[in-house]
Amino acid sequence: MKKLTTTALGTVIALAASMSAAQAEKLTLYCSAQEEWCQLMARGFEDATGIDVNMTRKSSGETFAQIRAESSNPKGDVWWGGTGDPHLQAAEEGLTMEYVSPMRGELHDWAISQAESAGNRTIGIYSGALGYGYNTDLLAANNLPEPACWKDLLKPEYKGHVQMANPNSSGTAYTTLASMVQIFGEDEGFDFMKGLHANINQYTKSGSAPIKAAGRGESTIGIVFMHDAVAQAVAGFPIKVVAPCEGTGYEIGSMSIIDGARNEDEAKAFYDWALSADAQNLALQVNAFQVPSNKGAQTSDSAPDMSTIKLINYDFKKYGSSDERKRLLQKWDEDVSTLPQ
Amino acid sequence: MRASTTDKTTHPALIFWIVAGWVGYCLLPWYMVEDGLWSFEWLFGGYPFDADYAPAAFLIGQGEKIWLAPLLIPLTLPILVLGRVKSDPLYSGILILSGALGFGWLIAQGFSIGIRGFNYDWLASLFGDIRLRQFGMGYGAMICASAFLFLLTQGIAARGAINGDVFVVSAIGGVITIVTAFVFFPIAKMLFAAFVTEDGAYSISVFFAKFFDDRLWGLGCLWGARCGAAWNSLFLAIMVGFITTALGLAFALVVTRSGFRYKRALRALTVLPIITPPFVIGLALILLFGLSGTVTQYFAELFGMQPTRWLYGMPGVLIAQTLAFTPIAFLVLIGVVEGVSPSMEEAAQTLRANRWQTFKTVSLPLMRPGLANAFLLGFIESMADFGNPLVLGGNFDVLSTEIFFAIVGAQYDQGRAAVLAIVLLFFTLSAFYAQRMWLGKKSYTTVTGKGDSGVHPLMPNGLAIPVMIVALGWALFTAAVYAMIIYGSVVELWGVNNSLTFKHYVTAFSVRFEEEGIRWTGAAWDSFWTTITIAAIAAPLTAAVGLVTAYLLTRQSFAGKNAFEFGTMLSFAIPGTVIGVSYILAFNVPPIEITGTGVILVISFIFRNMPVGVRAGIASMSQLDRSLDESSLTLGANSWQTFRRIILPLLRPAILAALVYSFVRAMTAISAVIFLVSAEYDMATSYIIGRVENNDYGLAIAYSTTLIFVMLAAVGLLQLLVGRVQIGRRMSQSRTTSQEEPT
Known part of the structure; x- marks a missing residue:
């Protein structure tokens, strides 16, 4: 119902704009984090930019399968969230696109090394x-x-x-x-x-x-x-x-732009926005206790304190x-x- | 001569399809409009010159997609025959030629040229590596294809096939085409996927390597390890088939052959599993019998035992499936048990057989077709069941879940999924075949035209007591499980905080009243409206396709009718997971490119549920005397008018059954749907699966409970809308209930 009204409304607006060829900007987001977080990211980006977001939530394995199945005809633009391995695998198979974001200066080293190990086809968003x-x-x-x-x-x-x-x-x-x-x-x-x-x-x-x-x-x-x-x-x-x-x-939760994305510019806009401290602070609202990759983003008090955990030097390149x-x-x-x- | 028949040579149907073909070619966007089938933004987005939205004629005018140009020939040819009479061989010849040519060319170009240019290497080497590409067919191409198809059928009819009946020939052609496109084509595509190696080449050894896998056929459970998924599925399905048949028979006997009072309540049970979303029973069982379940805890305290995880695995799945499918067996058996002619039983008793002998040697053998049907249904449903093994399976792997995880899991192996799907399909089709063999050619006819006013004898006492105990015990258990479901939807956090709350309903279905109107703020609304819309679109289409097919099967005879019937029933034996996988494989690329749209959901529902429409239609149509059609035809109506004005009104019960069934199934289906949902078209069941995964049982159960009530309301509403058959019979004699009740 809601969709129908929006479509009808869109048609009217399009008419009013005297048949200009410009279409509303939109973005198809594949999301592999938990539902609430995905919803919040989609709505947050809509509020921040006015770009319409179509979001599907599926586990990272399912999403990877879907991207691979659609590789000859990509339907999605950005794949956000989910453990890094399938993102690395997608990068290895050339299913995702190289992109060097201007936001990199604000990120932790582990996020960037994730990107570098995949030829800049993916980037860390949380760990x-x-x-x-x-x-x-x-x-x-x-x-x-x-x-x-x-x-x-x-x-x-x-x-x-x-x-x-x-x-x-x-x-x-x-x-x-x-x-x-x-x-x-x-x-x-x-x-x-x-x-x-x-x-x-x-x-x-x-x-x-x-x-x-x-x-x-x-x-x-x-x-x-x-x-x-x-x-x-x-x-x-x-x-x-x-x-x-x-x-x-x-793990390093990752984000990638799908190769051949139909809305590439919007995808890059989302990518940059998702790396910002403001976007990463949204995690706090939905009980997501991962460590954000932006140095300026806040971490929840309940989150495991990474400084007290003995982390091994995980070789993502080899084991991914x-x-x-x-x-x-x-x-x-x-x-x-x-x-x- | 020709002049004298001018008014007979206008051929309205022919003109219609010629015009349709030209409209499709010259006016409508040829390719799939990306924004969706129902959006008309394309009208303002640069149409008709923008390459994304242009009709074929404009594309060719701009020098693009030149391979569409040859279609002009078959579009032009039929215009030449407009002035001719049907009996003219040139008329039929040209129509057949142009129809076949156009349709064939459309298909050939669709499969040869894809998104990345030529799909086959030999074509690329023949024409060189030119930059050609095209997307999936849109309105224009679809309408053009239909136009060619119906030109072809008109040509065939003009040749004299089926007495030159255009409607019947067109209907046959239409049904064959859509069944081929949406049942045979995807299944074939999936079978091929089983032979593809990782590099994309075909190899038979890949199939065997995946087929003879230990995870599929291992027999480790005989010595303490694990068995393969194929054995697990087979064993489980046989058990479920037997148990549900036995329980269903017990219920049927209690209802028809005992003095039990509350028969109506027992009958009401049959509706439950049909309107219960998947998972719900599994969740309720966990809440009752899981490690921390209410019952488990109670008994653990009572007897000081250590609670165990016995539920997870085979026992849990078996209980859940038995709960879910027993009512289906009951539904099948009650008709059969009632149908056994009392005269035969009375004859046996007159011959001095006692009640036990009568039951064993007369009644029971006459129930054989029902028993076989009930077993088959239980078997197939168990094989195809996806929700219960997912929730309760533990380490007990079955084919349906393995297929799912072969596709979505980290292993991502479409080939393996295809091989597993083939094994699953093999099991269900064998069961189908075995059932036909077992019933053989014996006669089970007990309902004859002769008066049969006898009364069924009661069950022998030795049988009645255990049957009553089993049936009532199971009915109470079912009731308890459903009570649990409702209770589970109104507690805060099951097992941790049992205070009552409507929180979950509010989260899912809250609305806010604002100045602009209602805002649907609940989390579930999106998937809820999508589900209702898709189900409401799919239901009438399913009923229509099913009834037309049934009409063709019962009222017309044509070559290849048996194969035709098999084809339409095939999708019933194919488990949903298999359909889901094959649809993804077949419809993600042009020419038919519909993954990620609502259309693919509607289509999958139509072909999943069509067999029920067909069966219901056949059953009711065989009761209508042919003399009705004949008198209509004699009075000058053609077969379309006869179908619409004579047969259709008499088919209301069948229409209702098909509508209700397909609507409800569209709301509760999960196995195929899980592969086909997308961002825009998320269905209720796949939303619920997400909540279950997230440990949000309260919301999942609250949503499911709501769906149950919505479906009950919908069933009632449909019954009102479609109405009842008005057959001019005196109603005093008997309450002709069997005609009116939806099944």
């Missing part, structure tokens, strides 16, 4: 560290010790209490796998995954599902990005967030490449997932 969270009620009810390190999760008493996503279907879980390989070395990292496999009660399809299950009390421990765990705790679920003692990997990814996933498929639990 978040990997970790896990547990349901305090369930932990107490089962008389389990409080875990603090990655290796704690291998203890036999946690059998059937740990949940993580399937690395084949989730970027979060792939980051977990790649982080373990980088923290412990490849052999020991896979031994860790095998040990963990024995305690896993379910490999979920979506990356943040494990902590949501823990929040609802359907599982005890969920391996996820820490900001997702914080969001559950803030929503009122009995969740405690853990930054593992051995150190941990992290599709060859390495395929190799690790295949190894995980063959050596880990087939083991009896």
Whole structure:
């Protein structure tokens, strides 16, 4: 209904403008963050520029699939949000466009190094560290010790209490796998995954599902990005967030302009706007606890304090490449997932 | 001679389609207008010279898209025959020639030249690498294509096919074309995708590598590891088929052959699963039986047991699917159980069979077609079900979810999705075939024209008691689950904070009254209106296509009718996920480029739900005596007039059934929809999936509950609108309910 009125209105305005060929500016945004944040970004950009935004929210895997399927006839203009790996992969396949934004001076180094490792086809917009969270009620009810390190999760008493996503279907879980390989070395990292496999009660399809299950009390421990765990705790679920003692990997949420975008100028306008401090401050309104890439943007008090977390030197270039990814996933498929639990 | 028949040679239909062809060619934008089918901004955006909006004639005038020029020949030719009579061989010959030529050329150029120039290397090497490109067909091309198609059918009719009946030939041609375009073409495209390697070449070994995958056919569950998705799906579907058939039979027996009082309440149960959005049952089960579910906690405390996650996996999916599909089996079986002729049972009893023997040797065997149908429905629904395994599956992978994650997951493997889809399709089609084989050629006719005023005997007691217990127990369980759904929509945060609130309804459906009118501020309105609009557009189209097809199948005979029937029923056996995947593959590129629009949703609904319209139409049409048509034809009406004024009014129950079913299915479908929604056209179900993913159960359930009530209202409204059949019968004798109830 609303759409119909807008169209009718648009027609009238177009008539009034005495058939000028100028069309209303518009932008198709593919968004891979949570719904509220996506809505807020779309409306915020409309308010800031007057450009109409059409927004679709899908997970980063789904969006990547869609961009790839549409590659011969791109429908989207900008892809904002979601973990960096699919963005890097899209860059590797030439699905996204090179663009050097004038906003770069305001960004953290990690955001720019993300761009440089992809030939400037993508850029970091936020980052978040990997970790896990547990349901305090369930932990107490089962008389389990409080875990603090990655290796704690291998203890036999946690059998059937740990949940993580399937690395084949989730970027979060792939980051977990790649982080373990980088923290412990490849052999020991896979031994860790095998040990963990024995305690896993379910490999979920979506990356943040494990902590949501823990929040609802359907599982005890969920391996996820820490900001997702914080969001559950803030929503009122009995969740405690853990930054593992051995150190941990992290993701860089990214943004890319789709190659062959139909509204390229608007896409660049969005890109620059999304890197500004004002745009990144919107995250605070929707309980998104990632660390923004603009140095001037604010961080929430509830957000995990990145300065106290031991971050590893995550090699995005190597572990984001599709060859390495395929190799690790295949190894995980063959050596880990087939083991009896 | 020709002069004497001038008034018979005006051929209004022919003139109409010739004009339509020229309008499509010279006046309407040839290519898809990017802003959407219903927006008319193009009228002011540089039309008719702007290349995006120009009609074909203007494009050629500017020296572009010259490959459209040959279409002028088949457009001009039919004008030559305007003065001729139909029986003139030149008339039919020229129409067939121009129709076939135009249609064929349209298709050939559409497939050869795509967005990036020539689609085939041999064409590029033949003509050189010139810069050619074109987008998907728009109004102009579509109307031109229809014009050519109907010129062709008029030519064929003029040759004497189907007694020269233009309407029937055109209807057959139309249905064949759209079924080919929207069922066979995408499925074929998907089958090909299974053989494509990563570099885009075709190879049979790729198919086998993906087909003989351990994740598909592994039998690890026999020794503690995991089984492949194919076995899981098959095993689950067989179980669900058996259990729902057994439960459905129990319900049907209670309703027809027992002294149970509240039969109406049991019948009302049948409506529930049809109007229940996906996930809802799964969510309610989690809230009841999950690790922190109400029931689990209660029993854990009562017996001091450790709660477990038993629900996640096969048991949960099985329970959810049984809840969802038992009423469908009941719906199928009740007709059959009622239809078994009491005279046969009475005859058996007269021959001194006791009640148990009668039931076992007479009643039960006569129910075989119903049992087979119910099993088949349960089997197919379970195979195609997407929502329940997604929510409750745990580590229990089934084909439908695997297909989804092969496409959207990080692995992104369309080939694998296509292979999985083929396996799924193979299972459902085999079940379809097996059912036909099992029923064989035996006669199950029990409803004859002769008076049959007997009364069904009651069930034998040994059977009645367990059947009653099972049926009532299950009915109570269903009621409890639905009560949970309503309760779940009004609590703050399930399990954490159980205080009652309307918060979720407010978030989803709040409105603000301002000076300019109502502002729909709720989060759900956008997807809600889109869903209603799409469902409202799709429903009448589905009913129309379905009924026309049914008319052709029951009233006309033509060569290839069996293949035609198979084609129209095929989309019923194809699970939604398969349709979704194949539509993406087929319709993202020209000539038919409709992904990301509302049109693709409407079309997918039409072809998903058409078989129901066809079946309902066939069932009611076979009850109408042919003498009605014949008398109409004898009185000088043509077959279109007969269809519109005689048959259509008598088909109201079938129309209602098709309308209701397709409307409701369009609102609750998820498996195909999830692939086809876009920024502008987000559907309610895909919005709900997003809320579920986000742990926002309250909002998801509140939205679903609202949908349930909206659909109930819509069903009632449709019933009012379409009205009831007025058959001049004395109503005193019997309440002819079977005619009036929508099924």
